[in-house]
Amino acid sequence: MQSDMSELELALARLKAGELVAIPTETVYGLAADAANLDAVARIFALKGRPADHPVIVHIASSQQLNDWALGIPADAWKLADAFWPGPLTLILRRQPHVLDAITGGQDTVGLRAPSHPLTHELLKRFGGGLAAPSANRFGHVSPTRAQHVRDEFGADCPLVLDGGPCEVGVESTIVSLIHEQPTLLRPGGITREAIEALLGKSLTHHTDSGTAKIRTSGLLDSHYSPRTHLVTGEYAHLQPAITQARANGEKLAILSFGPWAGDAATSAIHEMPDNPSEYARLIYDKLRQIDRQGYTIIFLQLPPATPGWLAVNDRLRRAAHTRI
Structure with a gap:
């Protein structure tokens, strides 16, 4: 069910006031806050019970905002953004100096993606900045793919939820690191390894093959996405x-x-x-x-x-x- 415009406006107002809003994406529902507001980002970590050094992905409306968050952006990043954004692909790039350490886990990299869900895409266009938005669940639990999952997860602590219906992809975004000459697949997802390699004309290193990944990013812990049972x-x-x-x-x-x-x-x-x-x-x-x-x-x-x-x-x-x- 699509939320009506008043709900979108309410979500926008709450985000600008530093509050949390659960948002639909094509992958899973995210727990969103203003990525430039340290107190707001801290509320995400507190509600999720997320470790402070575990970075979160910044969601933006389009590749036109890449330079706001990243520097030294390589040609491969622009190719991937042009081909797969908006969509379920996260790019790991060198961060701009102003990006909060709370977003990056203190690293010199930042994860960025432009989700394709029409409701959240419109929200991001109106918001103008970036939204930190890890999955809208307690840390380590099964990610939510319906608005009711978010409500069930947080109960009385649940923030405003924008109901965008069931998620079309259902698992989290593909994550590709572009901080070295050889692109690295950090997390497989809705965009396949083969599609990325075909576009770039080169093979991706997979961090599980090389054992050389030093980047902390979403979804790489050995235990994650687990049911209670x-x-x-x-x-x-x-x-x-x-x-x-x-x-x-x-x-x-x-x-x-x-x-x-x-x-x-x-x-x-x-x-x-x-x-x-x-x-x-x-x-x-x-x-x-x-x-x-x-x-x-x-x-x-x-x-x-x-x-x-x-x-x-x-x-x-x-x-x-x-x-x-």
């Missing part, structure tokens, strides 16, 4: 014995299967997930949140294929899992 992930052959044992122990089980579940479904709730990575990404956080509310003690998740098209989904599932078999 204990989540166990693995391939079918590895999960089935663990499921049998959990049943014997009297656990209340939910199973997220990749396609039809081949095993015994007795005493378990089976949720068949799509075999399309884009559709899977759009649904997974909502599904985990649904199961969290239903009193299960363990979620068993059958992993999708470890192929390039599933890179972003598998990245999130690896970090969300409490146990990996």
